[in-house]
Amino acid sequence: MSQPRQGLVATFxxxxxxxxTVDGSVETGGGVVVLYGPSGCGKTTxxxxxxxxxxxxxxxxAFDDVPWFDAAQGIDLPPQARDVGMLGQELALFxxxxxxxxxxxxxxxxxxxxxxxxxxEALRRFDLDSLARRMPATLSGGxxxxxxxxxxxxxxxxxxxxxxxxxxxxxxxxxxxxPGLRRWLVETGLPVVLVTHDHTxxxxxxxxxxxxxDGRVLQTGTVAEVFSRPADARVARxxxxxxxxxxxxxxxxxxxxxxxxxxxxxxxxxxxxxxxLVHVCLRAEEVVLLRHDDGGxxxxxxxxxxxxxxxxxxxxxxxxxxxxxxxTALVTRAxxxxxxxxxxxxxxxxxxxPAVHLVPRERRPPLPVGVSTTIPR
Amino acid sequence: MDVTAAWLTFRLxxxxxxxxxxxxxxxxxxxxxxxxxxxxxxxxxxxxxTLPLVLPPTVAGFFLLVATAPESVVGRLWGRLTGxxxxxxxxxxxxxxxxxxxxxxxxxxxxxxxxxxxxxVEASWCLGESxxxxxxxxxxxxxxxxxxxxxxxxxxHVVGEFGVVLMVGGNIPGITRTLSVALxxxxxxxxxxxxxxxxxxxxxxxxxxLVTVQRLARRxxxxxxxx
Numbered sequence: 001m002s003q004p005r006q007g008l009v010a011t012f013x014x015x016x017x018x019x020x021t022v023d024g025s026v027e028t029g030g031g032v033v034v035l036y037g038p039s040g041c042g043k044t045t046x047x048x049x050x051x052x053x054x055x056x057x058x059x060x061x062a063f064d065d066v067p068w069f070d071a072a073q074g075i076d077l078p079p080q081a082r083d084v085g086m087l088g089q090e091l092a093l094f095x096x097x098x099x100x101x102x103x104x105x106x107x108x109x110x111x112x113x114x115x116x117x118x119x120x121e122a123l124r125r126f127d128l129d130s131l132a133r134r135m136p137a138t139l140s141g142g143x144x145x146x147x148x149x150x151x152x153x154x155x156x157x158x159x160x161x162x163x164x165x166x167x168x169x170x171x172x173x174x175x176x177x178x179p180g181l182r183r184w185l186v187e188t189g190l191p192v193v194l195v196t197h198d199h200t201x202x203x204x205x206x207x208x209x210x211x212x213x214d215g216r217v218l219q220t221g222t223v224a225e226v227f228s229r230p231a232d233a234r235v236a237r238x239x240x241x242x243x244x245x246x247x248x249x250x251x252x253x254x255x256x257x258x259x260x261x262x263x264x265x266x267x268x269x270x271x272x273x274x275x276x277l278v279h280v281c282l283r284a285e286e287v288v289l290l291r292h293d294d295g296g297x298x299x300x301x302x303x304x305x306x307x308x309x310x311x312x313x314x315x316x317x318x319x320x321x322x323x324x325x326x327x328t329a330l331v332t333r334a335x336x337x338x339x340x341x342x343x344x345x346x347x348x349x350x351x352x353x354p355a356v357h358l359v360p361r362e363r364r365p366p367l368p369v370g371v372s373t374t375i376p377r
Numbered sequence: 378m379d380v381t382a383a384w385l386t387f388r389l390x391x392x393x394x395x396x397x398x399x400x401x402x403x404x405x406x407x408x409x410x411x412x413x414x415x416x417x418x419x420x421x422x423x424x425x426x427t428l429p430l431v432l433p434p435t436v437a438g439f440f441l442l443v444a445t446a447p448e449s450v451v452g453r454l455w456g457r458l459t460g461x462x463x464x465x466x467x468x469x470x471x472x473x474x475x476x477x478x479x480x481x482x483x484x485x486x487x488x489x490x491x492x493x494x495x496x497x498v499e500a501s502w503c504l505g506e507s508x509x510x511x512x513x514x515x516x517x518x519x520x521x522x523x524x525x526x527x528x529x530x531x532x533x534h535v536v537g538e539f540g541v542v543l544m545v546g547g548n549i550p551g552i553t554r555t556l557s558v559a560l561x562x563x564x565x566x567x568x569x570x571x572x573x574x575x576x577x578x579x580x581x582x583x584x585x586x587l588v589t590v591q592r593l594a595r596r597x598x599x600x601x602x603x604x
Contacts (some may be wrong), residue, residue: 053499092500096518105514106504155505200433 012059022215032192034206042215043195079243085160093136100132106155122150141169162194191236202229241284262324270355275360286355287329290348299350378575382559384480389534393474397482405486429477438544470546481530522593533586
């Protein structure tokens with residue numbers, strides 16, 4: 001079953017009463033697409049338009065080729081008819097219903113036995129069995145989030161929309177919940193559109209990414225692609241320039257992990273939950289370039305690389321390197337001249353151990369945004 | 378105590394409360410709606426609904442008497458519909474009570490609807506519930522303390538309504554003579570024992586109503602989940 005336009009295809013413009021406009025463009029056939037950008041850039045507006053809560057002025061939103069909104073044809077399905085699971089920034093649990101009541105809210109048309117079965121199944125899946133009779137106000141932030149997720153998924157929507165799902169939680173809890181949230185999102189097999197302004201959240205949760213600023217889409221691609229190769233200086237400013245490499249932890253000793261990246265061994269602080277497969281993140285400004293190993297540097301990670309390109313960026317120069325993997329360094333113009341960096345030159349790249357960030361990843365390869373994949377339902 | 382007057386007062390209060398629930402809830406929903414459309418019109422309607430709070434009942438009663446007279450527009454319409462007249466009838470004091478008690482119902486209703494977390498409504502829509510079902514399953518459960526407060530306040534206030542009932546209804550036993558009018562009669566007739574009994578009943582009704590409302594106000598039902 002392969003149709004040309006499976007999944008979500010949306011391009012539209014929302015005009016706010018204040019006069020600001022937001023242009024949205026999201027396509028996904030599966031996996032998690034992250035809408036990423038600074039606060040107030042229009043991410044939430046796009047999510048609300050996809051859900052049918054805000055009406056775009058122009059454009060078209062279609063799912064599996066069925067139009068949900070089409071300005072030209074005058075189509076605008078209400079949220080009830082779009083069959084989406086929406087999780088707002090505020091979870092909006094119904095405070096007068098207990099956990100089971102919240103989860104089963106949307107199932108009242110089912111026969112009682114089937115409804116109970118579906119609720120039980122959802123509670124079990126989100127580790128909520130023991131909390132079924134508790135009221136939302138008595139739950140922790142993480143538990144409330146699971147209830148909201150269970151409530152949205154129990155009716156088996158076709159598309160899941162999440163607005164800053166972890167933003168209301170404190171930082172340590174956020175870090176703990178991220179991998180679990182990613183696992184649940186993958187398990188649903190649904191296309192997910194997730195809004196975040198958090199760098200790590202985008203990296204851990206996302207497959208594809210849409211970078212936005214001031215109501216405009218700046219760049220679309222896989223997370224690794226966009227973070228490693230920002231299309232222009234604006235995107236670079238928003239996401240930071242960062243090389244994101246796939247690595248494998250081969251040893252952990254005294255809190256330090258040895259990671260193999262395309263044959264190069266790097267040392268990094270080991271992540272708390274010791275998965276073997278990791279994203280290795282190197283910010284361009286943390287990569288130091290040398291002509292020779294003068295032995296006087298403290299950086300433990302040193303490896304040879306070939307200069308691929310040199311692009312001036314204001315006072316700085318962006319240097320593309322090939323070290324068996326692609327790497328970007330950001331150095332001052334003076335340093336670039338002193339090192340006589342030219343394409344084809346051999347240099348030594350150095351990175352301090354604390355500057356190598358490891359982010360756990362799964363075996364699943366990221367899905368490119370805009371490429372349709374058939375997810376069995 | 379005048380039992381006929383007590384029964385009439387109860388009927389008047391109950392019917393007024395019912396009518397104000399039917400009319401007042403949709404009106405308050407409209408008044409509390411979040412978007413900017415019709416803001417000017419809304420302010421005017423809100424002012425009109427609040428007017429009975431500041432008008433002396435005799436003034437309101439006078440205008441109502443004139444407006445519902447058999448030869449007036451309202452009077453003729455009523456006559457054509459029912460064949461009867463409004464002044465000095467139960468229907469007349471009922472109409473007066475509904476209008477005079479608009480603020481006691483609309484106020485708490487509007488406050489409750491305005492305090493409703495819109496996100497709960499949107500969450501319900503996104504969970505597939507229609508607008509109507511959302512009102513029954515989300516708006517009413519979230520707002521019921523405010524709604525009950527409005528109904529209780531209305532009921533209690535109608536029980537004590539005096540000036541406008543006397544102006545529009547006069548003092549006809551079994552038809553327009555409410556407890557507060559009967560109390561006035563007792564005092565005029567220097568029957569202080571009967572007056573005291575009636576007054577005690579009225580104070581009791583008011584106290585019970587206020588205690589109920591206070592208890593409702595303390596309920597945390599409409600609060601969010603604290604995130």
